[in-house]
Amino acid sequence: xxxxxxxxxxxxxxxxxxxxxxxxxxxxxxxxxxxxxxxxxxxxxxxxxxxxxxxxxxxxxxxxxxxxxxxxxxxxxxxxxxxxxxxxxxxxxxxxxxxxxxxxxxxxxxxxxxxxxxxxxxxxxxxxxxxxxxxxxxxxxxxxxxxxxxxxxxxxxxxxxxxxxxxxxxxxxxxxxxxxxxxxxxxxxxxxxxxxxxxxxxxxxxxxxxxxxxxxxxxxxxxxxxxxxxxxxxxxxxxxxxxxxxxxxxxxxxxxxxxxxxxxxxxxxxxxxxxxxxxxxxxxx
Amino acid sequence: xxxxxxxxxxxxxxxxxxxxxxxxxxxxxxxxxxxxxxxxxxxxxxxxxxxxxxxxxxxxxxxxxxxxxxxxxxxxxxxxxxxxxxxxxxxxxxxxxxxxxxxxxxxxxxxxxxxxxxxxxxxxxxxxxxxxxxxxxxxxxxxxxxxxxxxxxxxxxxxxxxxxxxxxxxxxxxxxxxxxxxxxxxxxxxxxxxxxxxxxxxxxxxxxxxxxxxxxxxxxxxxxxxxxxxxxxxxxxxxxxxxxxxxxxxxxxxxxxxxxxxxxxxxxxxxxxxx
Numbered sequence: 001x002x003x004x005x006x007x008x009x010x011x012x013x014x015x016x017x018x019x020x021x022x023x024x025x026x027x028x029x030x031x032x033x034x035x036x037x038x039x040x041x042x043x044x045x046x047x048x049x050x051x052x053x054x055x056x057x058x059x060x061x062x063x064x065x066x067x068x069x070x071x072x073x074x075x076x077x078x079x080x081x082x083x084x085x086x087x088x089x090x091x092x093x094x095x096x097x098x099x100x101x102x103x104x105x106x107x108x109x110x111x112x113x114x115x116x117x118x119x120x121x122x123x124x125x126x127x128x129x130x131x132x133x134x135x136x137x138x139x140x141x142x143x144x145x146x147x148x149x150x151x152x153x154x155x156x157x158x159x160x161x162x163x164x165x166x167x168x169x170x171x172x173x174x175x176x177x178x179x180x181x182x183x184x185x186x187x188x189x190x191x192x193x194x195x196x197x198x199x200x201x202x203x204x205x206x207x208x209x210x211x212x213x214x215x216x217x218x219x220x221x222x223x224x225x226x227x228x229x230x231x232x233x234x235x236x237x238x239x240x241x242x243x244x245x246x247x248x249x250x251x252x253x254x255x256x257x258x259x260x261x262x263x264x265x266x267x268x269x270x271x272x273x274x275x276x277x278x279x280x281x282x283x284x285x
Numbered sequence: 286x287x288x289x290x291x292x293x294x295x296x297x298x299x300x301x302x303x304x305x306x307x308x309x310x311x312x313x314x315x316x317x318x319x320x321x322x323x324x325x326x327x328x329x330x331x332x333x334x335x336x337x338x339x340x341x342x343x344x345x346x347x348x349x350x351x352x353x354x355x356x357x358x359x360x361x362x363x364x365x366x367x368x369x370x371x372x373x374x375x376x377x378x379x380x381x382x383x384x385x386x387x388x389x390x391x392x393x394x395x396x397x398x399x400x401x402x403x404x405x406x407x408x409x410x411x412x413x414x415x416x417x418x419x420x421x422x423x424x425x426x427x428x429x430x431x432x433x434x435x436x437x438x439x440x441x442x443x444x445x446x447x448x449x450x451x452x453x454x455x456x457x458x459x460x461x462x463x464x465x466x467x468x469x470x471x472x473x474x475x476x477x478x479x480x481x482x483x484x485x486x487x488x489x490x491x492x493x494x495x496x497x498x499x500x501x502x503x504x505x506x507x508x509x510x511x512x513x514x515x516x517x518x519x520x521x522x523x524x525x526x527x528x529x530x531x532x533x534x535x536x537x538x539x540x541x542x543x544x545x546x547x548x549x550x551x552x553x554x555x556x557x558x559x560x
Contacts, residue, residue: 051559068382079374083375086302087298095378098287100379
């Protein structure tokens with residue numbers, strides 16, 4: 001699906017990508033990780049045909065720079081930072097659908113599944129939406145068509161737990177038909193979504209490893225938490241995960257999407273001194 | 286063609302919501318309103334001095350304002366969009382670079398030409414309502430002149446946007462281009478000639494190569510066919526072109542110059558990094 005052959009990219013004297021070679025097959029879900037300046041964004045821009053580069057890149061046998069419309073017709077992209085567009089939501093959907101040859105209703109329906117009703121915000125400029133709303137819309141635009149390659153830069157960063165759960169379900173629906181490249185600063189943000197990890201450091205691939213693929217993208221974990229004393233900050237954090245208070249803020253129950261388990265545990269780690277018991281059990285779908 | 290139209294539409298929608306466009310429209314609408322106001326004020330003593338004079342004044346003011354307005358707003362929005370990540374996202378969609386670049390030019394052209402034209406049209410409509418004689422030939426030519434001026438400076442603006450990597454650089458370059466063209470207007474050339482450092486033919490040649498001077502002379506040519514206000518250089522222009530020939534040159538040359546600048550901008554844009 002994707003072949004990178006000794007891809008290098010320099011900005012003046014600053015070499016950002018240094019001989020990157022990779023082969024990524026159809027159906028692979030790759031986490032592209034690395035610290036700031038590692039070359040993740042540059043690599044993504046090369047894949048999208050936006051940067052010139054030395055070496056070779058092929059997506060489905062075609063160079064994204066020379067055959068950009070043909071290549072990009074099968075690529076869905078979610079940027080880390082939404083573009084500050086003043087155009088209304090309805091027009092952005094129409095614009096993207098028109099270029100990608102998809103039905104705008106398909107994008108709206110997908111946004112609806114993520115919890116974003118596009119009807120009341122059709123005339124609102126994109127730039128005026130909240131971070132989460134923008135993210136949902138951009139995911140809906142990227143996935144509201146038959147993309148064979150999904151390139152996503154921190155796609156779930158601004159989503160609430162419920163929207164993340166739906167997002168994981170949407171990814172699960174594409175597992176067999178699309179290749180996914182998910183970029184992140186931290187592996188724990190995306191580890192449960194992928195079956196391969198590629199780490200970049202100063203423009204080179206320093207780790208290319210397969211990871212256990214046992215986490216179901218649609219799986220759920222039943223969770224029960226006991227705390228030593230009621231704490232407003234913890235109560236607020238658990239409520240944002242749709243947990244139910246079973247008694248005086250001391251006993252909480254809820255469910256966590258399988259791929260979100262690390263993020264959830266990361267949240268609970270902030271209150272580890274308060275937690276007396278925590279139980280996570282895989283639930284049947 | 287669909288991609289080009291979609292891109293043009295996108296640029297129109299973005300521009301219509303931008304503050305610069307509101308100011309731009311207000312400025313040109315305001316000029317026409319102010320000119321009418323002054324014309325009507327003068328009518329108490331002299332009678333309304335007619336639409337020809339108003340159109341000449343309008344076109345002269347437009348020539349002073351439109352180039353810098355078009356240059357700065359074009360480079361600001363194009364280079365600004367690139368810096369803000371708009372290009373990164375929109376160019377990840379399957380749009381050809383030709384459709385993107387020329388669609389953006391088409392959309393922006395409509396956005397910058399329409400307000401100046403509508404302001405002039407409003408003057409004509411008011412004149413018709415007040416039963417003032419309308420110089421249709423002059424109106425037609427000035428419309429074409431405005432169209433050529435918009436094309437010329439839009440082409441320059443897109444070329445600068447393609448070359449400059451940051452908004453600051455693009456703005457600085459746009460201002461420099463405008464300042465250079467302004468420096469080579471006839472008064473400064475006249476000063477150089479008086480000092481005897483440049484042959485008169487060279488000075489007139491430079492003036493004819495300067496689109497700002499070309500517009501200015503062409504606008505005057507309708508009002509003053511012998512170009513008496515230009516002095517001896519009028520002989521060079523009229524001997525070489527003739528009056529009609531010069532009027533045609535004043536439309537064709539800046540349009541071709543703008544198109545060439547835009548084409549060069551496109552070549553640079555497609556060869557380099559896009560965002």
